[in-house]
Amino acid sequence: MKRHQITIVDIAQKLNLSKSTVSRVLTGHPSVSEKTRKAVLELADQLDYSRNMLSISLLNKKSNTIGIIVPEFISSYFPQVIMGAQEVAAQEGYNVIIGHSNETYETEVANTKLMLANQVDGLLISITKETRNFDHLKVFERKGIPIVFFNRVCEDMNVPKVVVDDYEGAFRAVEHLIKRKKKRIAHLAGPDTLSISVKRLRGYRDALKKYNIPIDEELIIPYDLTIAKVKIYVNHLLRLDNPPDAIFAINDPTAIEALQIVKKKGLQVPRDIAIVGFSNDNISGLIEPALTTVSQPVREMGNTAAQLLVDQINRDISEWKSIIRVLKTELIVRKSS
Structure with missing residues (x-):
């Protein structure tokens, strides 16, 4: 025999309260007396009530749920952003x-459909390396569901964005290598579909220009962020007639993989070749030699993005469309350079 699912209506009837009052208690709304709150929560516990978010959303037109979509969990970067967002x-x-x-673009689209099906009140998203079409995200705009991009953003959508100063971070990283007397600095770059890749490449180029170091296109290798391919590209760089004496990588997973490959070749880091990453993943300070990297305020990014989203949900969306929060980076110098 199928067990009856306890609902807000059941609790409301037993306590002779309105459904909206019970809903406010169960969603943590402050405008309920302590006596009523205690009565509702005690009865809900006795009845083994499991909150049905769809029922609540039908009552107050809010699900009190936000969605977060991230492109990967390879590094510690996105889990830390999520933790920051969850705090807020x-x-x-x-x-x-x-x-x-x-x-993958297809999975991203499927994720957005899941978020819509769960009636999220807003969405935080960092796009994939494949995402070129944004129709699946423009659906949220049309429905009046707030979006905030973070880290990897869509420049064409006029919604809030939270990023770091990728250009400045890359510039300082390459400048650091130049000041370490490195002249042949290679760049393992990201795909040009990502704005972070474009900005970091520009920072790399401008640092070389500032110090009158010729830009050798042979030393710039954009790739699709598939770590298995790093071995191919690093080995290619090392086989050049005039190989690089330093590598600036698009991110820490790339830099760490490059460092391991260089060491297996019997080369000394940083004497023969210095390596710098970007993001300051948790493992970056634990490897040998410890990785010099550009640190990002990752937890702060999650905090900031979530607060912007909540502010949008609670206010007129049009007030927030043009906001872009740019967070500062910091160069962490370790033994790899």
Whole structure:
């Protein structure tokens, strides 16, 4: 025999309260007396009530849920952003649904459909390396569901964005290598579909120009962020007639893989070839030699993006469309350079 699912209506009838009052208690709304709150929560516990978010959303037109979609979990970067976002979400009374797009456009689209099906009140997203079409995200705009991009953003959508100063971070990283007397600095770059790749490449180029070091296109290798391919590209660089004496990588996973390959070749880091990454992943300070990298305020990015999203949900969206928050980076110098 199928067990009856306890609903808000059941609790409301037993306590002779309105459905909206019970809903406010169960969603943590402050405008309820302590006596009523205690009565509702005690009865809900006795009845083994499991909150049905769809029922609540039908009552108050809010699900008190936000979605977060990230492209990968290879590094510690996105888990830390999520933790930062969840801190703010919890403080503001929101649950979180997390989607992992696994760096594929199709999965990202499927994730957005799942978010819509769960009636999220807003969406935080960092796009995949494959994403060129944004129709699946423009659906949220048309429905009046706020979006905030973070880290990897869509420049064409006029919604809030939270990024770091990728250009400045890359410039300082390459400048650091130049000041270490490195002249042949290679760049393992990201795909040009990502704005972070474009900005970091520009920072790399401008640093070389500032110090009158010729830009050798042979030393610039854009790739699709598939770590298995790093071995191919690093070996290619090392086989050049005039190989690089330093590598600036698009991110820490790339830099760490490059460092391991260089060491297996019997070369000394940083004497023969210095290596610098970008993001300051948790493992970066634990490898040998420890990786010089550009640190990003990752937890702050999650905090900032979530707060912007909640502010949009609670206010007129049009007030927030042009906001771009740019967070500062910091060069962490370690033994790899």
